Amino acid sequence: MSAKDHFIIIGNGPAGNNAAEVLRENDKKARISIISTESFSFYYRHRLKDFISGRIPAEDLVVKHYSEYKDKNIRLRLGQFVEKIDPEKKILYLKHMEKINYTKLIIATGGSPRILPSLTIFQDYLTMFSTYSDTVGLRHRIEKAKEIVVLGGDLTSFSFVKSLVKACKKVSFLLFNDAFWPISLTSEMILKIEENLKSHNVATFFNDSVEMIKKSKSKYTIETKQNNKIKSDIIISLMGMIPNIRFILGSSIDTDRGVLVDAYLRTNFKDIYAAGDCAQIYNPILKNYWVSIGWMNAEEQGKIAALNLLGDSKIIEPPKEEIFEYEGIKVNTSWWKKF
Amino acid sequence: MNNNPIKEKVRTNTILYSKDPRDLSAIAKNIPCQNACPANTNIPGYIRCIYEKRYGRSYDLNRMYNVLPGVLGRICSRPCELMCRHGDSDLGEPVSICYLKRSAADLKSPMHRIKENLYESSGKKVAVIGAGPSGLAAARELSLLGHKVKIFEGNGKHGGMLMYGIPEFRLPRDILNIEVENILRLGIDIEYNAKVGDNITLDSILKKFDSVILTTGCSLPNQMRVEGEDLEGVYNGLEFMKMINDGEKPEIGDKVIIIGDGFTAMDCARAAARLGAKDVKVNMRKTEEFMPIDEKEKFEVKYEKVKFYSLVDTQRIIGENGKVKEIEFLRNRLIDSATASGGRAAEQIENSEFTLEAETVIIAIGQQPDPTSISSKIKTDGNWIKHKKDSFQTSVKKLFAAGDCLTGASNVISAIAAGRKCAHEVDNVLTGKARKDNVVRFEMINSTDRQRSFDFIEKIEIPSLKFQDRFKSRISEVETGYDGNIAYEEAKRCYLCNLKYEIDVSRCIYCSACIDVAPRDCIKMVEKIDLKKDPSGKLIETQDWNKVTGIVIDTSRCIRCGVCYEVCPMDCIYVTKTELIEYDLEG
Numbered sequence: 072m073s074a075k076d077h078f079i080i081i082g083n084g085p086a087g088n089n090a091a092e093v094l095r096e097n098d099k100k101a102r103i104s105i106i107s108t109e110s111f112s113f114y115y116r117h118r119l120k121d122f123i124s125g126r127i128p129a130e131d132l133v134v135k136h137y138s139e140y141k142d143k144n145i146r147l148r149l150g151q152f153v154e155k156i157d158p159e160k161k162i163l164y165l166k167h168m169e170k171i172n173y174t175k176l177i178i179a180t181g182g183s184p185r186i187l188p189s190l191t192i193f194q195d196y197l198t199m200f201s202t203y204s205d206t207v208g209l210r211h212r213i214e215k216a217k218e219i220v221v222l223g224g225d226l227t228s229f230s231f232v233k234s235l236v237k238a239c240k241k242v243s244f245l246l247f248n249d250a251f252w253p254i255s256l257t258s259e260m261i262l263k264i265e266e267n268l269k270s271h272n273v274a275t276f277f278n279d280s281v282e283m284i285k286k287s288k289s290k291y292t293i294e295t296k297q298n299n300k301i302k303s304d305i306i307i308s309l310m311g312m313i314p315n316i317r318f319i320l321g322s323s324i325d326t327d328r329g330v331l332v333d334a335y336l337r338t339n340f341k342d343i344y345a346a347g348d349c350a351q352i353y354n355p356i357l358k359n360y361w362v363s364i365g366w367m368n369a370e371e372q373g374k375i376a377a378l379n380l381l382g383d384s385k386i387i388e389p390p391k392e393e394i395f396e397y398e399g400i401k402v403n404t405s406w407w408k409k410f
Numbered sequence: 411m412n413n414n415p416i417k418e419k420v421r422t423n424t425i426l427y428s429k430d431p432r433d434l435s436a437i438a439k440n441i442p443c444q445n446a447c448p449a450n451t452n453i454p455g456y457i458r459c460i461y462e463k464r465y466g467r468s469y470d471l472n473r474m475y476n477v478l479p480g481v482l483g484r485i486c487s488r489p490c491e492l493m494c495r496h497g498d499s500d501l502g503e504p505v506s507i508c509y510l511k512r513s514a515a516d517l518k519s520p521m522h523r524i525k526e527n528l529y530e531s532s533g534k535k536v537a538v539i540g541a542g543p544s545g546l547a548a549a550r551e552l553s554l555l556g557h558k559v560k561i562f563e564g565n566g567k568h569g570g571m572l573m574y575g576i577p578e579f580r581l582p583r584d585i586l587n588i589e590v591e592n593i594l595r596l597g598i599d600i601e602y603n604a605k606v607g608d609n610i611t612l613d614s615i616l617k618k619f620d621s622v623i624l625t626t627g628c629s630l631p632n633q634m635r636v637e638g639e640d641l642e643g644v645y646n647g648l649e650f651m652k653m654i655n656d657g658e659k660p661e662i663g664d665k666v667i668i669i670g671d672g673f674t675a676m677d678c679a680r681a682a683a684r685l686g687a688k689d690v691k692v693n694m695r696k697t698e699e700f701m702p703i704d705e706k707e708k709f710e711v712k713y714e715k716v717k718f719y720s721l722v723d724t725q726r727i728i729g730e731n732g733k734v735k736e737i738e739f740l741r742n743r744l745i746d747s748a749t750a751s752g753g754r755a756a757e758q759i760e761n762s763e764f765t766l767e768a769e770t771v772i773i774a775i776g777q778q779p780d781p782t783s784i785s786s787k788i789k790t791d792g793n794w795i796k797h798k799k800d801s802f803q804t805s806v807k808k809l810f811a812a813g814d815c816l817t818g819a820s821n822v823i824s825a826i827a828a829g830r831k832c833a834h835e836v837d838n839v840l841t842g843k844a845r846k847d848n849v850v851r852f853e854m855i856n857s858t859d860r861q862r863s864f865d866f867i868e869k870i871e872i873p874s875l876k877f878q879d880r881f882k883s884r885i886s887e888v889e890t891g892y893d894g895n896i897a898y899e900e901a902k903r904c905y906l907c908n909l910k911y912e913i914d915v916s917r918c919i920y921c922s923a924c925i926d927v928a929p930r931d932c933i934k935m936v937e938k939i940d941l942k943k944d945p946s947g948k949l950i951e952t953q954d955w956n957k958v959t960g961i962v963i964d965t966s967r968c969i970r971c972g973v974c975y976e977v978c979p980m981d982c983i984y985v986t987k988t989e990l991i992e993y994d995l996e997g
Contacts, residue, residue: 155499188713189877282878296878320699325744325754327697327720339744339754358741358762360721 076101077172078380079163081153082179082315083107084116085366086347088135089373090177090380095143097381103145104171106163110150111203112137117366120227123206123213124234132203156322158340175380178319178330178338178345179373182312187224187250190308193284196291197222197308209305216304217241220293222281224310225252229264231309236271243274243301245281245293252311253364276301314349314362327351329362334386336376344380346372354389361389424854427993433850437990440965441907442493443507448827449475450848450990453490454908457510461901463894466522468514473524474992476826477547477593478572480585483512484889485576487673487821488704495905495969500930503869505903512872513897515585524592527994529556534840537562537619539606539784542570543822544813545625546593547829548836553596555837555845562604562615568594570627572822574652577677578885579684612785616808621836624804624811625829628819630780630793634669634773638727643734647674647774654681654884663769664688667737669724670774671701678772679716684884691766693719695742695756706871710888714880719766723758727771736765779815794818802832810836849993852986858909862929862971864902905970910986915960917982924961924974924983932967933974936960 078094080087083105094103114132121127140147152166156176163171184199200206213219219240221232224247235242246264248256256264261277268275276299283294284306293301314329325331325339329351336344336352347369354361363372375385438445443453452471459468472479486508491497494504534557538545541563549559567573568590572581594600604610606626615622631646633639645653645660647670653660666687668679671694682690694701697720698708712718722739729735741762747755778793789796789805795816797803802810812832813825838844873890880888892900913924913933925933937952937959949962963974963983975983 188709189715191709191713192876325697326699331697331744339746353741353743353759353762355761358764360741 076174078103078175078177079171079173080105080177080179081107081163082181082347082349083109083113083147083149084179084181084347084369086181086369086373086376087177087179088113089370090179090346090377091140091145092143093374093377094381095145097378104148105140105145106148106151106153106165106171108150108152109202109204112147112149114203116201117227119200119203119206120231120234122203123200123210124231124238125210125214126234126237129203153318156319156324156343158322158324158343161342175342176344177373177376177380178316178324178343178349179347179369179376180315180318180349181369182348183315184308185224185252185310185313186308187247187310190222190281190310193281196284196286197306199308199310201312212305213238213240218243218303220245220291220301220303220306222306222308222310223247224250224308225312226254228309229268231307232268232273233271236273241274243276243303244268245276245279245295245301247280247310248277250310274301312348312364314351316349327360331360335379335384336372336387337379342380344376346376352387356389426852427849428852429847429849433988434848434990436965437850437988440910440988441990442495443490443505443907444990446489446493447475448489448821448824449830450827451475451490452908452989452991453507454904454906455989456514457505457507457901457904458906460510460514460517460897461904463898465514465518469518469522470525472511472514475830476823477550477830478543478586478589478822478826479511480515480589481572481581482823482826483508483510483515484581484585485572486511486823489821489823491704495907496903501865501969505905506869506872506900509872509892510897510900513892513894513900516891517894517897526554526596528554528596529845531558532556532841534558534620535560535618536836536840537615537622538625539612539615539622540564540570540625540627540813540815541568541590541600542625542627542813542825543572544627544815544825544829544832545570545623546590547826548623548625548812548833549598549829550593550596551830551833552836553593553598555833555841557620557837557840558597560599560601560619562606562610563600563602564605564608564626566602568600568602574655575648575674575677577651577654577681579680579880579888580677582885582887607784612787612806612809616806620808620840622809623802623829623832623836624781624784624788624795624809624815625813625825626779626781626784627814627825628777628779630778631773632776632778634724634775636724636726638729638734639773641727641729641734641771642732643769644727644771644773647678647772648777650678650772650774651681654685659685660770662687665768666690666770666772667766667768668692668772668774670694670772670776671696671703672774672776673703673707674776675772675774676703676707676711678774679711680714681884682770682772683714683716684881687770690716691719692716693722693724693739695721695723696744696754697721700754710874713877721756723756725763727768728765734768734771736767737771738763738765776819778818781811781815802828802835843995845995846992847995848990851989851991853989855909855985855987858906858970858972858985860902860906860970860972862973865905865929865969865971867899867903869903870896870900907970908988909970910965910988911963911968911970911972911975912984912986913961913963914982914984915962917980918961919980920955920958920961921979922961923977923979924963927973927977929969929971929973930967931964932969933961933963936962 113135153163154166155164184201220243222245279295279297282296285292291303329349330345332345332350351362375387378385456468456471488508490507491504497504536552536557536559538549538561541561553559666682668675679690721742725738740758742756744754745757747753781788781795795811802812804811812828934951935958936949937957938950940948
């Protein structure tokens with residue numbers, strides 16, 4: 072590789088950072104840039120729930136400081152939005168009207184909060200979070216709040232509820248078991264979850280759904296199908312993540328739920344790779360496509376994408392099936408590794 | 411001077427007409443919505459009328475080209491919105507053209523007076539076979555042109571796919587019936603249950619009429635050609651929708667699998683959900699991105715808890731005791747297409763088979779025309795009717811064909827446009843002369859009251875029933891429509907691309923005030939205009955003031971905000987309303 076090469080990684084999560092590290096280790100000359108929409112440096116996303124509930128300070132979120140990128144001659148562009156990719160001309164279009172040429176590209180944009188179609192009409196009343204900037208304002212709102220409703224549709228919602236209880240909040244929990252992410256809950260699991268949450272003094276609403284949300288001054292009232300009326304200062308929706316690929320649509324790069332890549336993490340365009348929570352790969356063991364979840368999978372994919380970008384031919388091996396335990400629930404999975 | 415006023419630009423006060431190909435080409439580029447509409451509907455014109463709260467006039471403008479505005483305002487595939495300038499990447503979302511069309515139909519006076527321009531009777535008789543959108547459009551146009559028209563409809567009701575293919579929760583039948591009745595009131599006869607090729611012959615019709623137009627659409631469902639297609643519980647999409655629209659309630663069970671990804675497949679999925687199915691999956695060979703439906707329709711289907719299953723290929727339908735039990739699929743991957751048109755194709759992944767349980771399978775993978783069932787005399791190429799190039803004339807003398815039966819399954823607005831164009835061709839043959847032509851009309855106007863703030867109004871989605879209210883009745887219309895206030899706000903968003911802002915170079919003092927306030931790079935310092943490559947001219951820009959020969963508004967970038975007009979100290983910016991109109995050649 073030569074000094075004329077410009078490798079760009081879109082996304083500053085575990086996949087993007089590991090890819091940048093591997094690229095720099097193996098190529099001392101090339102220009103390497105990471106572009107991230109976030110204004111905060113690389114951080115532990117799974118610790119955000121503890122930060123919101125006031126259990127840890129912002130410093131404890133940080134994985135890597137800005138200076139560490141500088142030391143490795145990796146240019147970190149924070150707070151910049153890639154709006155469009157032109158894969159034929161190898162140009163990125165940024166929201167602030169800048170165009171950037173690249174020689175090779177890794178898309179590692181991760182995921183963003185999923186909102187259920189049935190809840191979209193109440194979208195303005197719902198609070199979702201997945202980034203540090205989402206949580207900064209939320210932390211203050213939660214400090215002031217007395218009653219909080221959590222619409223739970225993913226595994227992290229359980230641990231988040233417990234963080235709120237520890238912060239002395241009155242918490243109500245509505246379970247969305249028919250749209251749960253990323254696994255299907257069995258009736259045994261549901262019973263165990265309910266038992267577990269009740270033991271933490273959480274008001275649980277299972278086998279129910281949101282019929283209407285009304286706002287009066289700063290207070291919300293959720294009316295449910297079972298005629299329950301739940302008051303709340305904040306409604307937090309946690310329904311899992313969907314690959315963050317909206318900006319790619321229409322670029323001719325193949326997408327489905329995520330960016331479609333082969334076992335080498337190559338997209339349908341030469342010199343464009345995808346890794347981490349935004350990449351969708353066919354898994355011959357599952358006989359299905361999968362979007363990986365979890366820190367370790369993302370790091371592994373970042374590494375493989377970087378090596379292949381540099382000319383290697385490494386295949387991403389589907390993770391072995393294993394029993395994963397989270398908040399007392401055992402999940403049989405082959406694609407989720409711990410956070 | 412030529413007697414025909416439209417052969418050259420002729421100034422009549424401040425109105426000019428032109429049929430210069432450069433003007434026609436320029437209007438196609440400058441009004442992208444109208445150009446994308448197969449019927450060339452005057453979209454900026456009717457949206458402006460809604461802004462002025464002249465709903466009846468808006469409806470009439472629509473109805474000139476699209477005879478079923480209330481219907482199309484609900485179910486049009488909206489090629490216009492894809493091209494709307496407001497949808498450019500830096501300009502936000504397209505204007506809700508289709509919803510506005512509907513609002514004109516909904517908000518006009520209930521006793522609105524329909525005006526029709528009738529020609530004298532010609533004494534000629536024309537038969538139209540099929541009362542679908544194409545047939546109805548052809549019949550109406552021929553009737554206006556003075557010919558006596560009779561429609562032969564094979565079913566017991568009119569409307570074709572609109573009546574039998576589209577569910578009532580998308581298109582209430584009273585809306586369809588009123589608009590069809592308004593066509594038939596022109597004195598058009600209609601004979602129902604007249605199945606040409608079965609209880610009546612094409613020959614007998616050809617003998618009695620001066621011309622015959624075939625508009626029988628596509629009625630032959632495409633087959634999967636897989637094992638198990640004949641099992642109980644397997645339907646084709648059209649057959650399923652016809653049952654639903656006839657009021658039947660087939661037993662479909664809880665698990666329904668739809669194969670196909672077009673509008674009919676979506677209608678089947680949503681109809682299945684209304685019949686009580688708990689688990690409805692739409693299975694497609696490629697991905698959502700390649701679905702031939704718009705994002706709004708995708709959202710509505712998902713909102714009703716229908717799941718999309720992408721990258722799968724049906725291998726066989728497995729039955730038990732003669733009834734469908736499950737489907738075996740293979741996973742697909744996307745590859746480069748080997749066809750000349752390029753694009754992406756689906757390829758099966760080896761050893762990727764899996765099964766899904768199903769109590770009902772609905773195959774909605776399109777349909778084809780079936781001309782040989784009408785008459786063996788019609789020459790075909792496979793199932794396609796042979797016809798003269800750029801003409802609707804078939805191999806049979808006096809027999810024309812239009813709409814889906816000629817082109818294959820398309821969309822309703824294309825069928826209406828084709829029916830109308832075919833009627834003009836038939837009229838030319840019957841009268842021996844062309845009576846209508848497209849021209850560009852220019853009208854000098856002072857300005858508009860459009861404000862820059864209108865550009866920042868966000869697109870307003872159409873109000874719709876809540877989830878639980880959608881299933882109370884199988885026919886409750888899901889989209890409830892704009893009220894007057896919402897329609898007014900949405901109408902404000904239209905840039906009015908039919909307005910052309912130009913700078914009079916002879917009066918311009920090159921102060922560049924217009925460039926300073928321009929919201930985007932729409933006003934350019936130009937060295938010269940290259941007229942050789944493009945009939946509408948290619949601007950050769952320069953940043954060097956010594957080379958500037960003019961300051962020019964680039965109409966392809968202009969969003970008609972009017973701020974340049976406001977700031978010009980010399981009043982050298984003028985505005986022209988440019989419209990593509992159908993001109994009566996007989997005056």
